[in-house]
Amino acid sequence: MFDNVNNCQARINGQPATHPELISLAFAGFAHFTAMQVRDRKIKGLDLHLARLRNASVSFFGRALADEQLLSYIRSSIEDGPKDQSLTVTVFSPKGEFTAASMDAEPAALIRTGPPSQGPDGPLRLSTGESGKTFYLHQAIRQGFDDAAFVDSRGHLSEATIWNLVFWDGDAVIWPEASMLRGTMMGIVQRQLERLDIPQRHEAITFERLRELSAAAVMNSWTPGIAVTAIAATVFAEAAPFISLLHEAYEAEPAMLL
Numbered sequence: 001m002f003d004n005v006n007n008c009q010a011r012i013n014g015q016p017a018t019h020p021e022l023i024s025l026a027f028a029g030f031a032h033f034t035a036m037q038v039r040d041r042k043i044k045g046l047d048l049h050l051a052r053l054r055n056a057s058v059s060f061f062g063r064a065l066a067d068e069q070l071l072s073y074i075r076s077s078i079e080d081g082p083k084d085q086s087l088t089v090t091v092f093s094p095k096g097e098f099t100a101a102s103m104d105a106e107p108a109a110l111i112r113t114g115p116p117s118q119g120p121d122g123p124l125r126l127s128t129g130e131s132g133k134t135f136y137l138h139q140a141i142r143q144g145f146d147d148a149a150f151v152d153s154r155g156h157l158s159e160a161t162i163w164n165l166v167f168w169d170g171d172a173v174i175w176p177e178a179s180m181l182r183g184t185m186m187g188i189v190q191r192q193l194e195r196l197d198i199p200q201r202h203e204a205i206t207f208e209r210l211r212e213l214s215a216a217a218v219m220n221s222w223t224p225g226i227a228v229t230a231i232a233a234t235v236f237a238e239a240a241p242f243i244s245l246l247h248e249a250y251e252a253e254p255a256m257l258l
Helices: 019-025 046-061 067-079 133-142 184-195 240-252
Strands: 008-012 031-039 042-044 085-092 108-114 124-129 147-151 157-160 164-168 173-176 200-203 215-220 223-231 255-257
Touching: 008 067, 031 046, 042 046, 046 067, 046 085, 046 184, 067 085, 067 108, 124 133, 133 147, 157 164, 157 173, 164 184, 173 184, 184 200, 184 215, 184 223, 184 240, 215 240, 223 240
Parallel strands: 124 147, 124 223, 173 200
Antiparallel strands: 008 108, 031 042, 031 085, 042 255, 085 108, 147 157, 164 173, 164 215, 215 223
């Protein structure tokens, strides 16, 4: 299925998705995905995206589509669209959920594309809460914030609604030490910071520790860094050099042409 006006398309296993197929997926929750930005028909961190899909599929379904198969689906979607676009790969069971049949079904892949995105301009102000992504996003906006960050049962900050968190202490990049979804952008930035010989470490981030840090940012498939100027009652400067460093690390990652 292709929307010429918005440059959007949806394919299942490499073929244009039909309305009945999409309707059956509308409320399906037993699935996982990875999102990426395509520029000049190239993708950065493609190995990280494939590893994420592979590992999640084994956890969900006990099996995974071959990387080569997924690459062929991604390639056909990129070739049929504009050179710059957003692309999301969702892996799901074609036998649906809440059924025993879904245990033995070969996973299928839904590829959705749309206009390219850079994410919000920022800076952002984050409220805090426990996981419940959209609910806490709405709660944060009602309180005058832009989004929400999550705190685990030990009082450690982990991630935000659709973002990974990252901090700066003036000398090193600090990643939260907590249970979280390790984003592909996070993986790209980490390995390029290492290549650039920039100090980085993982650390438990409590509210007390938060007040000692110099800067904060969020990242996801849209962007390697948007400044965060507040997390709950803690206020940060925008710290342009820190944001520039995150973007520099991302730019150092080579893009792959499929």
